[in-house]
Amino acid sequence: MTHHTSRLLTQDLTLGYGERRVVREVSVAIPDGAITVVVGPNACGKSTLLKGLARLVRPQGGTVLLDGEQIHRRPTKEVAKVLGLLPQNPIAPEGVVVADLVGRGRHPHQGVFTRWTAEDRAAVEEAMVLTDTYDLADRAVDELSGGQRQRVWIAMALAQGADLLLLDEPTTYLDVAHQVEMLDLLAELNTRRGTTIAMVLHDLNLSARYADHLVALHDGRIVAEGTPDEVVTEEVVRTVFGLDNRVVQDPVSHTPLVVPVGRHRPRRPVAPDPQADQATATSQENR
Amino acid sequence: MPVATARAEQPEPPKVRPDLRTATRRPRRRRRLVLVGLALALVAAFAVRVLLGDYTFTIPDFFRILFGEQIPVSTFILMETKLPRAVLAVLVGLAFGAAGSLFQMLLRNPLASPDIVGVSLGASAAGIFALLTLGLRDGAVSLFAVIGAVLISGVVRWVAGTTGGYRLVLVGVGVAAAMVSVVQYLLARSNTWDVQLALRWLVGSLNNVPWSTIGLLAVALLVLLPTLAVMARSLEALELGADAAAGLGTGRHRTDALLLVGVLLTAVGVAAAGPVAFVAFMAGPIARALMGGRHSLLAGALVGAVLMLLADHTAAYLVPDVVLPVGIVTGAVGGPFLLWLLARGAATGRTG
Numbered sequence A: 001m002t003h004h005t006s007r008l009l010t011q012d013l014t015l016g017y018g019e020r021r022v023v024r025e026v027s028v029a030i031p032d033g034a035i036t037v038v039v040g041p042n043a044c045g046k047s048t049l050l051k052g053l054a055r056l057v058r059p060q061g062g063t064v065l066l067d068g069e070q071i072h073r074r075p076t077k078e079v080a081k082v083l084g085l086l087p088q089n090p091i092a093p094e095g096v097v098v099a100d101l102v103g104r105g106r107h108p109h110q111g112v113f114t115r116w117t118a119e120d121r122a123a124v125e126e127a128m129v130l131t132d133t134y135d136l137a138d139r140a141v142d143e144l145s146g147g148q149r150q151r152v153w154i155a156m157a158l159a160q161g162a163d164l165l166l167l168d169e170p171t172t173y174l175d176v177a178h179q180v181e182m183l184d185l186l187a188e189l190n191t192r193r194g195t196t197i198a199m200v201l202h203d204l205n206l207s208a209r210y211a212d213h214l215v216a217l218h219d220g221r222i223v224a225e226g227t228p229d230e231v232v233t234e235e236v237v238r239t240v241f242g243l244d245n246r247v248v249q250d251p252v253s254h255t256p257l258v259v260p261v262g263r264h265r266p267r268r269p270v271a272p273d274p275q276a277d278q279a280t281a282t283s284q285e286n287r
Numbered sequence B: 001m002p003v004a005t006a007r008a009e010q011p012e013p014p015k016v017r018p019d020l021r022t023a024t025r026r027p028r029r030r031r032r033l034v035l036v037g038l039a040l041a042l043v044a045a046f047a048v049r050v051l052l053g054d055y056t057f058t059i060p061d062f063f064r065i066l067f068g069e070q071i072p073v074s075t076f077i078l079m080e081t082k083l084p085r086a087v088l089a090v091l092v093g094l095a096f097g098a099a100g101s102l103f104q105m106l107l108r109n110p111l112a113s114p115d116i117v118g119v120s121l122g123a124s125a126a127g128i129f130a131l132l133t134l135g136l137r138d139g140a141v142s143l144f145a146v147i148g149a150v151l152i153s154g155v156v157r158w159v160a161g162t163t164g165g166y167r168l169v170l171v172g173v174g175v176a177a178a179m180v181s182v183v184q185y186l187l188a189r190s191n192t193w194d195v196q197l198a199l200r201w202l203v204g205s206l207n208n209v210p211w212s213t214i215g216l217l218a219v220a221l222l223v224l225l226p227t228l229a230v231m232a233r234s235l236e237a238l239e240l241g242a243d244a245a246a247g248l249g250t251g252r253h254r255t256d257a258l259l260l261v262g263v264l265l266t267a268v269g270v271a272a273a274g275p276v277a278f279v280a281f282m283a284g285p286i287a288r289a290l291m292g293g294r295h296s297l298l299a300g301a302l303v304g305a306v307l308m309l310l311a312d313h314t315a316a317y318l319v320p321d322v323v324l325p326v327g328i329v330t331g332a333v334g335g336p337f338l339l340w341l342l343a344r345g346a347a348t349g350r351t352g
Helices: A045-055 A077-082 A098-109 A118-130 A146-159 A176-193 A202-210 A232-242 A274-285 B003-009 B025-051 B061-067 B074-107 B119-131 B138-160 B165-189 B195-203 B211-238 B241-248 B253-274 B279-290 B299-316 B326-348
Strands: A008-017 A021-025 A035-039 A059-066 A083-086 A164-168 A196-200 A213-218 A221-226 A245-249 A258-259
Touching: A008 A045, A008 A146, A021 A045, A021 A059, A021 A221, A035 A045, A035 A202, A045 A164, A045 A196, A059 B195, A077 A083, A077 A098, A083 A146, A083 B241, A098 A118, A098 A146, A098 B211, A118 A146, A118 A176, A146 A164, A146 A176, A164 A221, A176 A196, A176 A202, A202 A258, A213 A232, A213 B253, A221 A232, A221 B138, A232 A245, B003 B119, B025 B061, B025 B074, B025 B241, B025 B279, B025 B299, B061 B074, B074 B211, B074 B253, B074 B279, B119 B165, B119 B195, B138 B165, B138 B211, B165 B195, B195 B326, B211 B253, B211 B299, B241 B299, B279 B299, B279 B326, B299 B326
Parallel strands: A035 A196, A035 A213, A083 A164, A164 A196
Antiparallel strands: A008 A021, A008 A059, A213 A221, A245 A258
């Protein structure tokens, strides 16, 4: 991808907890108006990198820049008006209704004594319309299904008025249909509203399908970065995940599709039918 | 700016959509109803405590004495024993109730109230140290109690780390036990053995507290409660978890600042009436049950005050001719309440 500008980027960013370095000298730019997905094996530092981008972890070295300024130097409430975050396990307070939760996205816009304004209400309404949660407005969040709840959280982040949205594994705990629904929603937000999205995803094939920009992380360092076609190659997947694999073309989206090889032989003789092969591979990938 | 342009390009939402306020109407109405109900309960409990008992007053008499009329015996009993006790019960109850709800909300654990995690007993130990060992009085003792509470909670927080919840409760319970032994040691070493004094600092008591101490507590609460009310705004974000709150621009230092206010509220309450057991602990869950699961500091504070008044009334008249310290009654009620909370938690898997 021939890019553009990046409002959010890191320079030689090193993050860690105490002595342990989790992200090592990473320089990455989140392209504006695009969907960036960070992939990598467990404990490769992808969640930590996202937290670093969201100013939740203080850098041990290097910087995170938002609009050319060090993000940690800017007032955190000002950052919150530009940068929305959906963490991995947000907590819905017991008994809270959807409209109330989404309304809390307006927190950075409200002072100590300022009341709820028409602008706040408009932002909340817009966020709920965009995420298709308006009809749930008076429902208790803890009664919703996983997919609905995740949409409500995205509505809350949108109500912040954020142009950049960071999401830490927004599809965890969702079944495959809801995973696709969630990613479709994010893609829609990206195209309709121009929202820049950066997220961590577990599923490599869904990542390849939805990302404009892929970042592959291994042991706290960037191994490959670019379009899905550039990043999702047999060699990169082998390096990053240590997985013997084949890369074929996704018959639906024409993006790369990783088919793990594994040690087990098929139980039935392989029919020379590529369709059938792909079907088994897809169902395995999606668990 | 980009937000505004993006919004302008969006198609207008259909006009048939209901107003968002209707969506939150039911919870808001319930909240208002519960708060009004608790305020009425507080007035009723106050009236019971002041007007009833061994020596009863009529309402007209109460106001006549309050506005300066001298009635032999009656004036003394009302102004020097009943009224100060009732006012002190309300103030201490408000402080403990608000602090307890705040702790439970921030630490996301119903066991993490200041009276269980050692804050109250830290204040108590420091207070009695100032009183018996250093020979200080009144304001200086209160100041020591406040410093002690802050130090002890600092230690608990430091040992427990930032992971919150469970570890903090475990460390806090250990520290609380250590503080009890400090209080007992100081009392045992003192040569001026005074039962009232011991009861006050060990279990909490409203007996013989002078108006000057009550005034001091009132002034402290006039500062602390409004501070808490202003800061409570960030609880809307903090309730969603540390990461989500940080994403909304509410940092971790906010949690610590709020906890500090809770510690101070607890400490000034303890300085006046001792570590009255379980009031802070019980107020939050009761308020939440009334609110349909929602946290509310205001409701917690009101429940705390009602609990204190009822407990003190029971303590005063349960055994004829003996005025028990209020902490014995709250302890007797709070113990089973703790067990019930744990049993319910084991059943639902929700509560620590």
